Amino acid sequence: MQLLSVNLAHPRSPDYTDAAFTGIDKRPAPGPVAVSAPGPKGVAGSGLAGDEIGDLRHHGGDDQAVYAFAREDLDTWERELGRELPGGVFGENLTTAGVDVNGARIGERWRVGRELVLEVSSARVPCRTFAGWLGQQGWIKRFTEAAAPGAYLRVIQQGEISAGDPIEIVHRPEHEVTVSFLFRATTTERTLLPRVLAAGDALHPEARRKALAYVAKQGS
Numbered sequence: 301m302q303l304l305s306v307n308l309a310h311p312r313s314p315d316y317t318d319a320a321f322t323g324i325d326k327r328p329a330p331g332p333v334a335v336s337a338p339g340p341k342g343v344a345g346s347g348l349a350g351d352e353i354g355d356l357r358h359h360g361g362d363d364q365a366v367y368a369f370a371r372e373d374l375d376t377w378e379r380e381l382g383r384e385l386p387g388g389v390f391g392e393n394l395t396t397a398g399v400d401v402n403g404a405r406i407g408e409r410w411r412v413g414r415e416l417v418l419e420v421s422s423a424r425v426p427c428r429t430f431a432g433w434l435g436q437q438g439w440i441k442r443f444t445e446a447a448a449p450g451a452y453l454r455v456i457q458q459g460e461i462s463a464g465d466p467i468e469i470v471h472r473p474e475h476e477v478t479v480s481f482l483f484r485a486t487t488t489e490r491t492l493l494p495r496v497l498a499a500g501d502a503l504h505p506e507a508r509r510k511a512l513a514y515v516a517k518q519g520s
Contacts, residue, residue: 316432415459
């Protein structure tokens with residue numbers, strides 16, 4: 301398992317975002333990148349030094365400090381869309397190889413390089429900016445149906461990373477709540493929501509609120 305590239309934003313201000321700019325256009329960084337916990341959502345941005353986020357309401361913060369996407373899934377979309385998709389094009393900070401990103405369990409921890417330890421916290425939800433950036437009609441629906449959204453991660457131990465660094469799974473919880481499972485529960489299969497609570501404290505606070513609200517509604 302390996303880190304193929306570490307990708308940082310090249311900010312742009314297109315008409316498909318309401319924010320002052322978007323950092324979805326990410327490209328491989330040439331050297332080591334420092335990664336640390338950025339702070340609370342709504343105030344803090346990316347966990348990667350040199351990365352920028354335009355919409356702090358929905359992106360960034362400690363529980364979404366880093367976004368990872370598998371090269372294998374990019375390859376699948378290359379075949380589906382008939383176009384080249386370089387690392388970073390989906391807005392991911394980490395493009396990985398040999399890692400089952402969507403099969404990772406919430407609370408799973410990865411060591412990247414020698415120092416950095418990350419914890420899987422949530423699944424990426426596609427938005428209008430993502431669709432506008434790719435220029436694909438019906439993209440949000442298509443991406444959602446695939447249920448392979450990539451993972452958001454929080455920083456447990458800060459460190460520097462570079463392309464080529466090894467990735468090691470250092471902790472894997474026993475529950476069933478994978479990135480793909482959580483994504484389906486919060487989008488197309490909401491009856492799964494009560495089961496995501498098995499992820500415990502590692503569950504993203506927003507996912508927890510959705511699950512608890514669903515459980516309360518079902519019991520009323």
